[in-house]
Amino acid sequence: MARTAKKKVARKSKRPRRGAPAALVAAARAVTPASGYRAKVRMYRQGLGDCFLIALPRTDGSKRPFYVMIDCGVVLGTPDPSTIMNQVMDNIVEVTGGGVDLLIATHEHWDHLSGFVQAKQSFDKLKVGQVWLAWTENPDDELTKKLKKEKGLALTALRMGLSQMQMAGDPDGVAELSGILEFFGLAKGPTTADALSNVRAKTAKPRYCLPTDPPVQPAGTNARFYVLGPPHDEKMLRKINPSASQKETYGLALDSFPLFMDGAGTALSNADTDRPFDQQYEIPFAYAQSAPELHFFRERYWQPGDAAPDAWRRIDSDWLGGASDLALQLDSLTNNTSLVIAIELPGGDVLLFAADAQVGNWLSWKDCLWTVDGKTVTGPDLLKNAIFYKVGHHGSHNATLKTLGLEEMQRLRVAMIPVDHEMAVKKRWGKMPLDELVAALNERAKDVVLRVDQPMAKKQASVIEDDLFFEVTF
Template sequence: MAAAKKTPTSKKKPPRATVRTYRHGLGDCHLVTLYGARKARFQIMIDCGVILGTPDAGAVMTEVMDDILAATGGSIDLLVATHEHWDHVSGFAQAAESFAKLKVGAVWMGWTEDPKDADAIKLRRERDSALALLQAAAARMQVDGGGEPGLLSSVLDFFGAAARITTASALELVRAKVARPRYCDPKDAPVALADFRARIYTLGPPRDIRMLKKTLPSASAPETYGMALAAAERSVGQALSDPEQQPFSNSVRIPNRVAQSTPFFQQRYWNDDDWRRIDVAWMDDASELALALDSMTNNTSLVLAIDLADAGVLLFAADAQVGNWLSWDDCKWRVNGKQVTGPDLLARTVYYKVGHHGSHNATLRAEGLERMKALDVAVIPVDHAMALKKKWGDIPLDTLVTALDRATTQRGYVLRTDQEPSATATRRGARSTRLHVEVDI
């Protein structure tokens, strides 16, 4: 009698990588683990921050940092700080005691943070000058009785201006982890991790200053690079230089201190109908300057593509905006006798950390998402409830979420950190706890 045939057992391939994204609020923090032979692991921490105004933020970020200490045994191979915004770096300072316990093999930042780079020095001076003007403008608006300078305060929040610590001081804690941080440039050769069959490419920030200043798309004017910082600075600076600056000339102007003591104006101007007032109309350019500074800082994001060879590419775009994305077309490297380009990496992207919490100008269409033909998983670090409080109700953008769903529907899924994974995502391997979501690649 013939022996019964054994049914072959299907073995699931072990993952090449695991990406853990924290669900701590409106901010970014990721732990990437690459797997090699004999249980070897290469662990990368990317950013650690949450938006200003998050309740009990210090305790929140300490819990995140303590979880990273537990998951890594207190040691990581690479620490990445993508750009100087509060929601990406605050945790390094807010959880300073726990962060001090973390051993770090290497630190990477974008070339824009290099204290010795001439272009970076110039950019920092421009940014610091604009930030100082915005702080003065916000204070002046409150003194003039213009109410809470909403947009200005919102932008200043990104730099930690209202906190005991700043983004600059948080970055210094990161920089101090190693003797020599690496300041990444797209022209750099990819870093090979032979034991893990992986290479890490730097896609951005671009060296072309014009591309750094291109933050918004425009069909009619594709070469428009957004608000020029210099023009806005001149306008705001001129207004701040005159303590009695108003929208009209001296010949028809009544100083605030005189008008505020006049019964006619007390009754008809300084009252509950604040929307009718124009005495802070001169600050419109401050709002434009605030938006330009915010967007340009986003555009200095360090963008990394982790190439796992046959397993695809993990794309971490931080908060890169239009010019940063467009610059990837010019990225070229020679690897093992073959040319690798930015579009090549996009075409092989299987995991996308969605840029800037799913905002309107942080994921390109034709030259971005539509190029990701292999996309399986998209993760959006977001807190829509907090976005509403900040008056950013379109984060994440519905049309973008729909496009991501469409791009991943065949094989994968979309995860939002402010929502539980869908049944499809769970069935296809997504895992979640109260503190994080996790994906195997």
């Protein structure tokens, strides 16, 4: 795995970045504690997936930092994933002395959670103080119950639909649908639910975070943690893509769910009561395939492979047509349930961890409002003060807002993109990361834009570059 990692970082990045303006450097020094730093952010380079470790200095005299771990996963299809995820988890255990104060699991996707099962032996060695999850994982929340039920039905139907596609000989459909379903774990084996169970087991009582919660200042630190999303609003959660008129991003709810389930509900049931024709006009498949006098059907309905010129005649799998659309929407809805955290440092600078939040999640931040020390703090205030941005959803087209997002980050210094473009291409996500977004990040970030799959264009004193991670110090 070491050789693989070195090969990945051998590619050249596209453009150099500018150094930090003197005014920003002076401002940072003005609020730097005796420890010599205000925060350290480590992005692991395991591939296409998220894993971050944040170190915050203590104010209580302890030399041990306050450690925050956010997610730990890599996309299915990554070569030898257990080996590399164990390397990541072992490094976290070593660096933290065997414990993190806060573990945040942002949402139920494999590329954010797989390490909690793939590296369970190492994870078991890690002591955890608190576990934070989004309110969308709270089993007592009524909207959570509704979303989980809908998601469960959709996943069951899609997995059965995948089997139908395989039997129908549709390799393109199978590849597209299975690639999306991989985000929820293995078809046979560990799932994202298993990974979350391992995370929950680290504490007696997880915190289920809401954006209406007051900010939290962990004991012994000068940092405040704000929850920006996900919104406790079904309409906003279901707003996944930018609108045609507004163009909120650079570059739907489960609209296919009723249509697909109408077909799946009957096609996958034991008794199909919704037949397209009366039985007197039907010829059973088994008889049509075997009866000597019905060679017409054998020649025109069941020709092998792609050479079947009359495949259009069959309607038995027409209901599968909406499967890929439904899967994409289910995937995006799960992304939109991402727990989004803004960490405010001494002096007002903010570290923004947006997970995979999509349009509706971002739009909801403009309505976030808190009162802190007699002053009003809003979602837009936190964006304006962001000096660090963990780029949403590996740089995809609908996970970074433009006017109400990146362009609000007036003080941005560092952006980190946990992306492996080579793997994204293999997964048929060729526009991950989106070139237009990467260009905008390079224009906006005053220090550096760091990508998992590329080395730095030039050395920077504030950044450590290693085969296994990048670490930036503020």
